[in-house]
């Protein structure tokens with residue numbers, strides 16, 4: 001594997017002055033996003049009245065619109081200039097996703113969202129973004145203190161910085177640094193292929209028989225609800241409100257960190273132990289329609305696991321195969337191939353009527369997913385030849 005882009009999320013500690021500047025930048029980026037979106041909408045409507053169904057937007061149109069906005073609103077001059085260009089790039093990307101891939105229509109950005117951000121581009125000639133010991137040098141903001149692991153420190157010093165996104169997330173500040181670096185694949189204990197059955201009761205079941213349980217977030221959720229109620233009783237902006245808000249943020253962040261950490265551990269385990277990973281394609285939309293399941297599923301965040309596996313496999317030369325979700329993985333007997341058509345959803349253990357074999361539902365399903373995945377992989381490889 002050669003050059004890859006990596007995003008490093010690093011905690012930063014801006015002082016009061018910097019925090020104000022960050023607020024200003026975030027506010028301006030949000031303002032420009034909403035204004036450009038509005039302008040686009042109006043033009044689109046006009047086009048539609050004249051019988052055109054789609055309006056092609058490109059960099060030039062948005063650039064002109066941005067210049068118009070800059071003349072009208074002087075406070076936009078306070079922003080880091082590349083951060084506003086980034087906004088229309090992102091907006092353009094969002095519109096393209098909407099027209100080409102059927103993603104949702106780009107939404108208005110609101111102040112209410114606990115996660116706010118803006119992105120600045122590194123000028124590679126002048127190195128406008130650079131690392132000075134324990135400080136990031138950022139244009140218009142100055143030197144911002146950060147803290148991170150030795151591993152990330154090494155990566156930062158050895159690679160080219162593409163851009164930095166400053167994120168304000170539930171009261172904490174982060175810099176997500178996008179770098180270009182050479183990735184050396186992780187040495188793995190090769191145990192061949194594995195099938196994964198993602199589930200509701202357990203997060204995942206592997207074809208080796210290993211079951212990964214869901215984390216228990218009862219404590220975090222209790223505290224989050226408690227401080228949320230406390231905030232709603234207090235006057236917004238008062239000292240008591242801010243105290244409750246700090247504690248609320250603390251627990252929200254703790255829950256999120258535990259979750260992402262567990263996903264990374266799981267996907268890391270997989271890529272360090274197996275050379276082929278087989279999984280079902282997810283039908284998140286369909287799953288969420290089922291009300292009984294949705295709260296647990298939201299906790300799972302299966303989508304993140306798939307995304308992580310996709311890039312980690314790519315970086316470390318693993319094969320990642322997704323089996324069609326209509327493949328009846330849980331109904332087939334792994335021993336003799338008999339299909340048990342009326343296997344109920346809640347059944348954990350079943351006996352095959354054909355060969356009498358005892359099956360754990362999830363392990364059996366993951367074994368079938370593994371075999372089907374290997375078959376698909378073979379097919380793909382022969383097709384390539």
Ligand SMILES: [Zn+2]
Pocket residue numbers: 333334335336337338352353354355356357
């Ligand atoms: Zn059987």
